[in-house]
Amino acid sequence: MAEAVQSRLETEELQQNLSEVQALLRDGERPGELRAKLDALHPADIAYILEALPPEERLRVWDLVKADRDGDILVEVSDAVRESLIASMNSAELVAAAETLEADELADIAPDLPPAVIEEVVQSLPVEERERLRAALSYPEGTVGALMGFDHVAVRDDVTLEAATRYLRRLDELPDHTDQLFVVDREQRLKGTLPLARLIVSDLHLQVAGVIVPESVQLRPEDSAEDAANAFERYDLISAPVVDADGRLIGRLTVDAVVDYIRLRSAESQLAEAGLRHEEDVFASVLDSFKNRWAWLAVNLVTAFIASRVIGVFEQSIAQLVALAALMPIVAGIGGNSGNQTVTMIVRALALGQIQGSYWTKLLAKELGVALLNGVVWGTLLGAIAYLLYGRLALGAVMALAMILNLMLAAAAGVAIPWLRARRGRDPAPGSSVLITAVTDSGGFFIFLGLATLFLV
Amino acid sequence: MAEAVQSRLETEELQQNLSEVQALLRDGERPGELRAKLDALHPADIAYILEALPPEERLRVWDLVKADRDGDILVEVSDAVRESLIASMNSAELVAAAETLEADELADIAPDLPPAVIEEVVQSLPVEERERLRAALSYPEGTVGALMGFDHVAVRDDVTLEAATRYLRRLDELPDHTDQLFVVDREQRLKGTLPLARLIVSDLHLQVAGVIVPESVQLRPEDSAEDAANAFERYDLISAPVVDADGRLIGRLTVDAVVDYIRLRSAESQLAEAGLRHEEDVFASVLDSFKNRWAWLAVNLVTAFIASRVIGVFEQSIAQLVALAALMPIVAGIGGNSGNQTVTMIVRALALGQIQGSYWTKLLAKELGVALLNGVVWGTLLGAIAYLLYGRLALGAVMALAMILNLMLAAAAGVAIPWLRARRGRDPAPGSSVLITAVTDSGGFFIFLGLATLFLV
Numbered sequence: 001m002a003e004a005v006q007s008r009l010e011t012e013e014l015q016q017n018l019s020e021v022q023a024l025l026r027d028g029e030r031p032g033e034l035r036a037k038l039d040a041l042h043p044a045d046i047a048y049i050l051e052a053l054p055p056e057e058r059l060r061v062w063d064l065v066k067a068d069r070d071g072d073i074l075v076e077v078s079d080a081v082r083e084s085l086i087a088s089m090n091s092a093e094l095v096a097a098a099e100t101l102e103a104d105e106l107a108d109i110a111p112d113l114p115p116a117v118i119e120e121v122v123q124s125l126p127v128e129e130r131e132r133l134r135a136a137l138s139y140p141e142g143t144v145g146a147l148m149g150f151d152h153v154a155v156r157d158d159v160t161l162e163a164a165t166r167y168l169r170r171l172d173e174l175p176d177h178t179d180q181l182f183v184v185d186r187e188q189r190l191k192g193t194l195p196l197a198r199l200i201v202s203d204l205h206l207q208v209a210g211v212i213v214p215e216s217v218q219l220r221p222e223d224s225a226e227d228a229a230n231a232f233e234r235y236d237l238i239s240a241p242v243v244d245a246d247g248r249l250i251g252r253l254t255v256d257a258v259v260d261y262i263r264l265r266s267a268e269s270q271l272a273e274a275g276l277r278h279e280e281d282v283f284a285s286v287l288d289s290f291k292n293r294w295a296w297l298a299v300n301l302v303t304a305f306i307a308s309r310v311i312g313v314f315e316q317s318i319a320q321l322v323a324l325a326a327l328m329p330i331v332a333g334i335g336g337n338s339g340n341q342t343v344t345m346i347v348r349a350l351a352l353g354q355i356q357g358s359y360w361t362k363l364l365a366k367e368l369g370v371a372l373l374n375g376v377v378w379g380t381l382l383g384a385i386a387y388l389l390y391g392r393l394a395l396g397a398v399m400a401l402a403m404i405l406n407l408m409l410a411a412a413a414g415v416a417i418p419w420l421r422a423r424r425g426r427d428p429a430p431g432s433s434v435l436i437t438a439v440t441d442s443g444g445f446f447i448f449l450g451l452a453t454l455f456l457v
Numbered sequence: 458m459a460e461a462v463q464s465r466l467e468t469e470e471l472q473q474n475l476s477e478v479q480a481l482l483r484d485g486e487r488p489g490e491l492r493a494k495l496d497a498l499h500p501a502d503i504a505y506i507l508e509a510l511p512p513e514e515r516l517r518v519w520d521l522v523k524a525d526r527d528g529d530i531l532v533e534v535s536d537a538v539r540e541s542l543i544a545s546m547n548s549a550e551l552v553a554a555a556e557t558l559e560a561d562e563l564a565d566i567a568p569d570l571p572p573a574v575i576e577e578v579v580q581s582l583p584v585e586e587r588e589r590l591r592a593a594l595s596y597p598e599g600t601v602g603a604l605m606g607f608d609h610v611a612v613r614d615d616v617t618l619e620a621a622t623r624y625l626r627r628l629d630e631l632p633d634h635t636d637q638l639f640v641v642d643r644e645q646r647l648k649g650t651l652p653l654a655r656l657i658v659s660d661l662h663l664q665v666a667g668v669i670v671p672e673s674v675q676l677r678p679e680d681s682a683e684d685a686a687n688a689f690e691r692y693d694l695i696s697a698p699v700v701d702a703d704g705r706l707i708g709r710l711t712v713d714a715v716v717d718y719i720r721l722r723s724a725e726s727q728l729a730e731a732g733l734r735h736e737e738d739v740f741a742s743v744l745d746s747f748k749n750r751w752a753w754l755a756v757n758l759v760t761a762f763i764a765s766r767v768i769g770v771f772e773q774s775i776a777q778l779v780a781l782a783a784l785m786p787i788v789a790g791i792g793g794n795s796g797n798q799t800v801t802m803i804v805r806a807l808a809l810g811q812i813q814g815s816y817w818t819k820l821l822a823k824e825l826g827v828a829l830l831n832g833v834v835w836g837t838l839l840g841a842i843a844y845l846l847y848g849r850l851a852l853g854a855v856m857a858l859a860m861i862l863n864l865m866l867a868a869a870a871g872v873a874i875p876w877l878r879a880r881r882g883r884d885p886a887p888g889s890s891v892l893i894t895a896v897t898d899s900g901g902f903f904i905f906l907g908l909a910t911l912f913l914v
Contacts, residue, residue: 014810022813044691052811054819165657174654176693179636196653197631200622233720234501236633236713238695255712256693262716263690266723267805276798282806283819286826293798294831297791301835304790305842311783312846318775318782325775325782326768329898332786333761334754341733341750348724349739353471354509356479362511362740369743374751378758385762389769441786 017041018049025057035064043069047076050085054283059088070097075105080281082112095120103129104149104251107136135221135250144228144253145221147261148242151175152252154182155208157191162204164194177254179238183212189247190218218243219253225261232258272431296434303438307332310442314449320457323390324449327399330382332444335406338374339436342367342414347432350422364415371411375404394456402448406440409447413439474498475506482514492521500526504533507542511740516545527554532562537738539569552577560586561606561708564593592678592707601685601710602678604718605699608632609709611639612665614648619661621651634711636695640669646704647675675700676710682718689715729888753891760895764789767899771906777914780847781906784856787839789901792863795831796893799824799871804889807879821872828868832861851913859905863897866904870896 017037024034038046038061046065050058050073062085065073070089074082074097086094094113098106098121110118122130132150139145153174155164164181168174180195192212202211217231217240231237232255242251271279280292311318311328318324346363349355355363383400387393417435421427474494481491495503495518503522507515507530519542522530527546531539531554543551551570555563555578567575567590579587589607596602610631612621621638625631637652649669659668674688674697688694689712699708728736737749768775768785775781803820806812812820840857844850874892878884 015813018813042692048691048810051809052813054816169658172658174658177636177695178654179634179695196657197635200653200657201626201629201631233713233716234505235499238634238636238712255695255716256690259690259712259716259719262719262723266719269727270805271801276802279805280802282802282811283816283823286823286830289823289827290830293795293827294834296798297794297831297835300791300794301787301839304787305839307790308783308787311786312780315779315783319779322772322776322779322782323769325779325785326765326772328782329768329786329789329902330758330761330765333764333898334757337754337757338750341753344728345733345737345739348727348736352508353505354739356472356475356509359511359740366740366743366746370746370750373743373747374754377751378754382758382762441790445786 014045014048017045018052021049021061022053022057025060031064034061038065043072044076046073047081050077051081051282055084058084058283062088067093067096068100071100071105074109075101078279078281079112080279080284082109084281086112091117091120095124099124102149102151103132104136106133107146110137139221142225143221144219144223144225144242145251147225147228147257148219148221148251148253149175149257150251152182152239152241152249153178154184154188154249155194157183157185157207157209157212159208160204161199161202161206161208161211164199164208165204177239177256180213182241182249182252183208184249188249190241190243190249192216193241216240220244221250226265228253229258229262229265299431299434303434303441306438307441307445310445311449314445314453317449317453317457321395321452323386323392323395324452327386327395328445328448331399331402331406331448332441334378334403335410335440335444336437338371338407339410339414339440340433342370342411343418343432343436346415346418350418355422360415360419364412367411367415368408371407372404375407379403379407392456395452398448398451398455402444402451405447405451406444409443410436410440413443471502471505474502475509478506478518479510479514482517488521491518495522500529501533503530504538507534508538512541515541515740519545524550524553525557528557528562531566532558535736535738536569537736537741539566541738543569548574548577552581556581559606559608560589561593563590564603567594596678599682600678601676601680601682601699602708604682604685604714605676605678605708605710606632606714607708609639609696609698609706610635611641611645611706612651614640614642614664614666614669616665617661618656618659618663618665618668621656621665622661634696634713637670639698639706639709640665641706645706647698647700647706649673650698673697677701678707683722685710686715686719686722756888756891760891760898763895764898764902767902768906771902771910774906774910774914778852778909780843780849780852781909781913784843784852785902785905788856788859788863788905789898791835791860792867792897792901793894795828795864796867796871796897797890799827799868800875800889800893803872803875807875812879817872817876821869824868824872825865828864829861832864836860836864849913852909855905855908855912859901859908862904863901866900867893867897870900 192214379400383396387396649671836857840853844853
């Protein structure tokens with residue numbers, strides 16, 4: 001059940017909380033007041049404050065948070081901040097925090113915990129929970145198994161709605177996001193679902209079997225989380241049962257986990273495009289930031305070096321006509337931008353499953369058409385400018401032709417790169433931008449300087 | 458209530474559907490079979506097929522879809538595909554399709570409908586629905602009002618749970634995503650919520666007022682959709698009441714609308730980063746694609762031209778030392794990549810509200826530190842390579858120094874650009890990448906060629 005939270009949850013309110021905490025921290029005289037303020041906040045709101053504070057102040061706040069809430073807050077914060085919090089806790093504190101969590105939550109933060117702590121927590125768990133934790137830890141990231149929870153309510157299909165309702169009353173409280181009960185037979189095999197909304201409006205003397213929704217979305221733990229998220233979006237789901245190979249109910253995926261997953265995926269793809277390996281604590285140390293960023297800069301360095309060597313081949317031509325040096329980055333830059341547009345559009349269409357085998361040639365033809373049109377328009381404009389600047393008609397013509405050719409190269413590579421990756425069953429997104437830029441830079445310099453060498457010098 | 462859908466909804470299953478439809482289309486002899494196949498599919502699945510087909514085949518399928526499902530499918534497809542479908546329908550068909558929709562759904566597709574059709578539909582609506590449609594259309598995109606629906610269930614606080622349950626039974630079916638009832642007083646002012654899960658487990662003789670959750674998240678129609686989405690994510694909500702300035706219940710926001718919004722936002726920001734103005738139909742005509750893409754290419758052209766003129770200033774130096782032409786794109790390129798990392802990290806932290814006023818200088822110091830470290834590492838490496846290639850120690854030193862300075866410029870601009878935009882209350886994301894690249898290109902050329910002119914020629 002959602003905790004009672006304040007009535008207006010705007011960003012301003014969150015920032016208001018943060019400012020108050022900061023004022024109390026600066027003051028430093030009233031730890032009791034700060035503690036009281038923190039106790040009144042939802043774990044997610046405390047997580048927000050921890051994310052926004054620099055390391056020293058973050059740890060001061062963390063020390064004041066009641067120990068029995070540590071677990072809930074650790075689940076809410078980002079990986080980077082969680083690491084910094086866990087580093088400040090001793091084993092006993094970590095074990096105490098971990099013990100307040102359910103198996104699926106524990107599995108989420110387990111990668112950041114010391115092995116000894118996990119071992120101790122596992123020992124303290126009842127057998128059933130221990131099995132669940134083991135199961136949750138066994139599914140790789142990006143699968144339904146890694147996102148699912150275990151706190152669903154199942155009822156048998158051969159009882160009356162009245163008996164089912166009595167059973168629910170005895171539970172006292174239903175798990176969060178219980179929009180439907182899962183209906184199983186004696187062997188725990190899933191027969192269907194019983195939405196609460198249907199239970200409430202139905203005659204209580206009916207049998208569960210008479211009112212269930214027999215065929216709704218069922219997931220397997222090994223299904224991809226992306227596919228499951230698509231199903232939640234497509235069919236507007238709140239929860240879906242997860243079954244094993246024999247059709248036995250083993251867990252439940254809920255929309256809150258799906259929303260978190262979608263957000264995280266979207267953040268990750270944005271970060272990956274910019275060459276950050278994972279989400280970064282804004283207040284990370286210089287060294288940690290360097291570690292997070294160096295890899296892609298190194299890749300970029302190699303591609304830039306290759307492009308530089310392409311130019312090196314034509315140094316003779318540049319020495320004779322130095323205007324080439326000033327004009328060549330334009331050809332390369334526009335090609336890169338245009339290629340990135342093509343790649344982004346195609347990667348997105350692929351993610352939505354909109355491109356089937358036979359349509360790739362159609363798509364290539366279309367992208368080449370757009371590139372030709374762009375090339376003629378912008379190439380003519382830039383050719384004219386080059387002519388006006390340097391007074392050589394042939395230079396303008398070479399500029400225009402190079403633009404057209406590099407834009408068509410960008411279009412071809414923009415289709416080919418995701419196509420090749422998709423054919424090998426790989427995610428077409430990461431690094432596409434770096435690859436296309438490498439092609440259009442080196443290609444652009446080569447085309448422009450090559451044409452210039454042929455026709456101008 | 459969710460329609461009964463097939464039990465396995467993997468991507469493969471969707472593609473299986475698509476292949477079958479394509480085979481039946483190619484065959485062409487059995488329209489009855491194709492129609493039967495389509496009738497068996499969920500509207501969202503038909504939308505998927507329509508998105509994946511080229512224009513001619515898309516319209517052939519669209520013609521075969523039962524008219525009474527047109528509305529539901531139009532709500533599901535993307536803007537670009539919706540336009541192509543609507544263009545193929547006459548006014549009578551559009552009115553018939555629109556009349557099957559609820560006010561909030563109608564508001565979603567209204568921008569794509571001809572005004573005469575909207576007028577006719579509005580006339581046919583009962584007064585209450587007409588008011589709702591008008592309200593829904595009046596809220597700008599990106600607000601809660603534009604996302605909310607009107608099909609919630611409200612109960613009075615002064616009745617017993619038994620009476621409330623009787624009332625629900627009379628409704629026969631509850632609206633989708635009814636996880637809680639909204640509790641109101643005689644003046645329709647929201648007093649709290651009553652989760653179904655709590656209703657089911659509570660003693661029916663209690664009063665509604667005795668079991669309500671008094672203070673949960675309440676939204677206003679003018680609240681930002683982004684803030685609302687954050688609240689849904691933070692507090693794991695399924696639905697939230699929307700109230701007017703007097704606290705009167707006027708609508709409801711549900712998690713499915715929030716999920717759609719998050720997905721759309723994430724798609725839009727990815728597309729905007731690559732300089733696409735809006736989502737593009739993969740099979741759009743060459744001219745439509747050109748229109749979607751030309752604007753950012755034009756911006757890029759201007760920035761590339763400026764960078765080119767910076768090089769133009771130093772043509773004299775390049776003529777004397779042509780190696781500069783080959784080396785300068787490396788300095789500019791790495792600077793752009795590094796600046797993009799900084800901007801992406803900061804834009805994301807800003808979106809999560811993690812950066813407060815006083816931390817900007819701290820952040821700038823950290824980013825400059827990372828840039829210095831990167832500059833020393835990569836600058837030394839590249840300087841050494843330049844020395845080995847061209848045999849001039851001074852050239853290597855200039856290369857290394859230019860790398861350090863351009864990376865620090867990239868860091869400063871990477872902090873300053875989002876800071877300036879955030880200070881003016883603008884969304885810091887769009888165009889940040891273009892701006893930072895413009896700074897690091899022109900800046901990188903200027904720094905490198907300037908240093909070379911001072912020390913080498």
